[in-house]
Amino acid sequence: MSNLTSEQVDAITYAYMDICATDAHLNGSSSGYDGMAAIEIGEAVKLTREDLEDAFPFLNLMEGVDDE
DSSP states (O other), rough: OTSSOOHHHHHHHHHHHHHHHHHHHHHHHHHTTTEEEEEHHHHHHHHHHHHHHHHHHHGGTTTTTOOO
């Protein structure tokens, strides 16, 4: 990962953490998730998307991705 900036590494790391939390929530691999977890995951995903788009500008050019 030496070719990635620290901003890019952070964005990828946070995206991975969001995916892990979402997986646990949706697939029930953790009994500690509830409605509040879904809200927190939703908020985290929005921030992570912004981080990824800032760190990897080409993502903003992808078609078919809604920006809501």
